[in-house]
Amino acid sequence: MKKTFLPSVLIGLALILAACGGSSGGASKSINVTITDFAFSPNSFTVPAGQQISFSAANNGAVQHSFVIMKLGYHVQTHFTEADKPNVFWQKLAIQPGQSVTDSFTAPTEPGEYEIVCEVGGHFEAGMVAKLIVVAAP
Ligand SMILES: [Cu+2]
Numbered sequence: 001m002k003k004t005f006l007p008s009v010l011i012g013l014a015l016i017l018a019a020c021g022g023s024s025g026g027a028s029k030s031i032n033v034t035i036t037d038f039a040f041s042p043n044s045f046t047v048p049a050g051q052q053i054s055f056s057a058a059n060n061g062a063v064q065h066s067f068v069i070m071k072l073g074y075h076v077q078t079h080f081t082e083a084d085k086p087n088v089f090w091q092k093l094a095i096q097p098g099q100s101v102t103d104s105f106t107a108p109t110e111p112g113e114y115e116i117v118c119e120v121g122g123h124f125e126a127g128m129v130a131k132l133i134v135v136a137a138p
Contacts, residue, residue: 037061038126
């Protein structure tokens with residue numbers, strides 16, 4: 001029993017890694033996010049730098065939400081304010097409850113980790129934060 005356990009785990013891991021790995025090292029040209037009250041799922045997205053990204057979001061929550069990518073190195077402090085707006089890289093606002101939306105944007109050209117927030121009042125505080133990981137395009 002013990003002899004076969006480790007190899008099965010390794011094979012299982014390999015299959016999981018194979019399923020998750022895209023053609024460009026895990027980076028994907030599409031973002032598919034499910035939004036609830038008050039979370040993004042998944043809460044981390046890896047995209048290739050400078051590429052056209054197709055965006056789709058489904059709001060399964062009971063209230064309106066948004067998906068706001070901040071500029072590189074910028075972090076919203078305690079809550080989203082007017083002062084944060086000039087530091088937005090890209091945003092999809094007013095995603096209504098029960099609504100699914102699609103859009104597209106060009107990923108940042110600079111690799112790094114970008115903060116994603118919901119700018120609706122109180123939602124950042126409630127934990128609506130995610131991250132966009134931009135990796136050098138292959
Ligand atoms: Cu929200």
